[in-house]
Structure formats: C-alpha cells, structure tokens
Amino acid sequence: MVSTALVELREVVKEFPGAGRGKPAQRAVDGVDLRVERGEIFAIIGYSGAGKSTLVRLVNALEPVTSGSVVVDGVDVTTLSERALRELRQGIGMIFQQFNLMESRTVWGNLAFPLTVAGVSKAEQQKRISELLHFVGLADKAHARVTDLSGGQKQRVGIARALATNPRLLLADEATSALDPDTTRDVLDLLAKVNRELGITILLITHEMDAVRRIAHRVAVMESGKVVESGPVLDVFTAPEHPVTRRFVSTVVDDLPPEDVVAALRETHDGRFVRLAFRDRSVRQSEAFAAFLRHDVSFELVYGGIEEVQGNSFGNLTLALTGTDAAIDAALADLDGVVPWTEVAR
The missing domain is CATH 3.30.70.260 (ACT domain)
Structure with missing residues (x-):
C-alpha cells in the first residue's frame, strides 16, 4: 500500500553527549513514532526542553538521528549523502522564530537569495518574487530594508522566502513566539492560507495552544523527549488525557473553576x-x-x-x-x- 504520509518518524532517538567528562548522554528525543499526512497542518507542542525543536531538526537532517529512521516523501533521510540532503532540503522550507533574514539586503534581495542558490534564472526570479510578495501581502515593501520592517512584516518575508523554491513541506519552528497577539493571528492566518491554497504540508512547532487551536488539523504533545498524546485537534481539546495536555488545553479552554x-x-x-x-x-x-x-x-x-x-x-x-x-x-x-x-x- 502506498503511504499517504509525507513525513514518518519511526522509533527515533536523538542523544547529545553529556555536558562533561563521564557524564551520561542527554536524550532529547526518546523513541518517537509520528506520521504527518500530505496536505495537513500538524502541530507539535511542548514546554521548553520537551524535544520539539530537536525533533524538527531531525526531519531535514540538520541533526543526525542516534537511532531510528526519518522518512520524508518516501526517502529515509538518515541514509542520504550530504549532496542528496542538499537536494532534499530544496523541497523543505524553514520558518524561524527570529526570522533569520539578511538585514543588509532588501526584501527583494532576501527572496532572490534562495532562488539564486537554486539556479533560477533572473527572469524567473522576477516573476516568482512578484508572486510571493503579492501572496504574503508585501508587494509595496519589495525594496524596503529589512531593518525598516515590523516583526510581522519580517515574518511574512520569512514565509515568502520559505516558499520561494516551491517546497512540499514547511517547517515552522516557533514562528509566532516573537510576535504580539494581533500579529500572531495574522501570521497564523497566512500559514493557513499557504496550506489551503498551495496545498503545502506544514509541521508547526509551538508552545502556544492557541496557535494549535486556530490552524492545526492534528497535534502531538511532547514531554521529556516523548510523544505523550496525539490525535485530531478537536479530540485532544475536548478530551485531553495526559496531565501535560490538560495543562496546555486549560490555557485556552476553561474547565472546572479552581x-x-x-x-x-x-x-x-x-x-x-x-x-x-x-x-x-x-x-x-x-x-x-x-x-x-x-x-x-x-x-x-x-x-x-x-x-x-x-x-x-x-x-x-x-x-x-x-x-x-x-x-x-x-x-x-x-x-x-x-x-x-x-x-x-x-
């Protein structure tokens, strides 16, 4: 049977060396099994240190796994050479908490950079960048310096840059954590538009349950490197089972009054x-x-x-x-x- 998953993690473990001689290894990801279906927004939520950001770095092989397998679009990334990984990463867009834009360049220059690296012609770059700027609502900021943009505008540039090479998958690592509530809603609405209109699968890493509620289809809750609960967002919100999940749900849904x-x-x-x-x-x-x-x-x-x-x-x-x-x-x-x-x- 052909798999419908775009991303599959199978018994994935990631350990880091102990912080000092003779110290035991630190297990950041502990035996995780996960499936992200094509075309969905899948959220991974957890408190600081839960392992969620490490997990997303395993998906595009920025960190190697200690054991287990990570399959992206039918290819086990743990078996690829560095050259093959570079090709794979062209189909994976990354959105960062702190934007990671080149402040010495204009908005246009930031979008041109990944296209130049990918070997796209100047004529095609002009067309693609114009499309992207209109899509994210920044057509009037094409030649603005990054330093002159608001936080929300910077993140829109970050999203446009992540979309530049027509990825199949977007990895959004705490993409709204540096933004105020109103701007957060705007960016989440844009991510939902990316998923809805472009059909791009999104893996959303967050510690904000409201972000999960607003746009995700399914969610996995992590604690101490393990997935402690997962399922459709509605099911997890209405019947949370694990104590950590209940704590998260209580931040957006009132239960029994204290x-x-x-x-x-x-x-x-x-x-x-x-x-x-x-x-x-x-x-x-x-x-x-x-x-x-x-x-x-x-x-x-x-x-x-x-x-x-x-x-x-x-x-x-x-x-x-x-x-x-x-x-x-x-x-x-x-x-x-x-x-x-x-x-x-x-």
Missing part, C-alpha cells in the same frame, strides 16, 4: 454549581437549558465559555442553579446522556 475561584463565586452567587461540558455540535445550549426551565430551575452562567475548533463548538459552562434540590436533581437527570455534567463541590 477552588479559590469557586470560593469567590460563592460569595456573590447562590445555589448549586454545576459544570456542563458541551462536546458535540449536535447538542445546542438551548436544549440543555430547556431541562432547567421544565423543572422551574433558574440558572446563571458564572464561569467558562464556548470555543471553536475547525467549525466545531465546544466548551465548559459552570452554572449557578437555584430551585429546590428535588427540582435540580430532576433537571440534571434529564441531562444524563445528553450533556456531560459535573457538580462542583459544595
């Missing part, structure tokens, strides 16, 4: 607190709330919210319910099998 927040809420709200977990877009909030109305139970939203991933709404709403205990119990019984709910400790 004890100190519950204590503060009880100072200003009466009744019983219940958390409703909306996980299926076929269940509308109005249908759940109707159960309370049928049993003469009043409700007030005190914590949480609804998020959206790839057109699917989900979230956790903590409500303060007022009414008789019997009425509240009956209303909650109506929710069984419809909306998962948890009563917040009284």
Whole structure:
C-alpha cells in the first residue's frame, strides 16, 4: 500500500553527549513514532526542553538521528549523502522564530537569495518574487530594508522566502513566539492560507495552544523527549488525557473553576454549581437549558465559555442553579446522556 504520509518518524532517538567528562548522554528525543499526512497542518507542542525543536531538526537532517529512521516523501533521510540532503532540503522550507533574514539586503534581495542558490534564472526570479510578495501581502515593501520592517512584516518575508523554491513541506519552528497577539493571528492566518491554497504540508512547532487551536488539523504533545498524546485537534481539546495536555488545553479552554475561584463565586452567587461540558455540535445550549426551565430551575452562567475548533463548538459552562434540590436533581437527570455534567463541590 502506498503511504499517504509525507513525513514518518519511526522509533527515533536523538542523544547529545553529556555536558562533561563521564557524564551520561542527554536524550532529547526518546523513541518517537509520528506520521504527518500530505496536505495537513500538524502541530507539535511542548514546554521548553520537551524535544520539539530537536525533533524538527531531525526531519531535514540538520541533526543526525542516534537511532531510528526519518522518512520524508518516501526517502529515509538518515541514509542520504550530504549532496542528496542538499537536494532534499530544496523541497523543505524553514520558518524561524527570529526570522533569520539578511538585514543588509532588501526584501527583494532576501527572496532572490534562495532562488539564486537554486539556479533560477533572473527572469524567473522576477516573476516568482512578484508572486510571493503579492501572496504574503508585501508587494509595496519589495525594496524596503529589512531593518525598516515590523516583526510581522519580517515574518511574512520569512514565509515568502520559505516558499520561494516551491517546497512540499514547511517547517515552522516557533514562528509566532516573537510576535504580539494581533500579529500572531495574522501570521497564523497566512500559514493557513499557504496550506489551503498551495496545498503545502506544514509541521508547526509551538508552545502556544492557541496557535494549535486556530490552524492545526492534528497535534502531538511532547514531554521529556516523548510523544505523550496525539490525535485530531478537536479530540485532544475536548478530551485531553495526559496531565501535560490538560495543562496546555486549560490555557485556552476553561474547565472546572479552581477552588479559590469557586470560593469567590460563592460569595456573590447562590445555589448549586454545576459544570456542563458541551462536546458535540449536535447538542445546542438551548436544549440543555430547556431541562432547567421544565423543572422551574433558574440558572446563571458564572464561569467558562464556548470555543471553536475547525467549525466545531465546544466548551465548559459552570452554572449557578437555584430551585429546590428535588427540582435540580430532576433537571440534571434529564441531562444524563445528553450533556456531560459535573457538580462542583459544595
């Protein structure tokens, strides 16, 4: 069967020598298996030191593996000569956190450089650079110095440069970490456009769960060099299993309110607190709330919210319910099998 994956990592291990004589080797990547399908945006998320940036450097063989195999477009990069690796890398674009632009050149000059290295004629360079600048929205900055650009504009140049040689794969290593929130959203939208309109596969390395939520199709969570959880973004957001994943998800999705927040809420709200977990877009909030109305139970939203991933709404709403205990119990019984709910400790 022909593989649909553009990138496959099979039992990949990467060790670095110990920091000192007699010190044990440091294992940065520890037995990772991973598949990145053609045409998808695949995110790898983890805290500092998790091994995610090392992992991406193994994909284009900037670092050699200690053991295991890394297959890109059907070719095991661990078996290639340096010359063959240079040819392979022409099909892989790289986007960096700190932009890595040549400040002595104009925007045009930065885009011309990879095309010149690839042997593209001057006439073809003119056409390609014009296309790229229009695509990333910088046609008016063609002859501007890099030092005169904002951070977001620099990253757009970085993306255009990564696209110059028509790569099949983009590696984006913390591409938005140096940007403010508004600029981050613009750059993420541009990466989504690259994927959607050009069909380019993107491997997104990040420590920001909001970036994953906005544009990724699937995600792998790393800790201490291992992939501890992976799957479609919606599944990981709505039902995180590993503690590290739950910590990441909690940065963008409110779950049960912490004890100190519950204590503060009880100072200003009466009744019983219940958390409703909306996980299926076929269940509308109005249908759940109707159960309370049928049993003469009043409700007030005190914590949480609804998020959206790839057109699917989900979230956790903590409500303060007022009414008789019997009425509240009956209303909650109506929710069984419809909306998962948890009563917040009284």
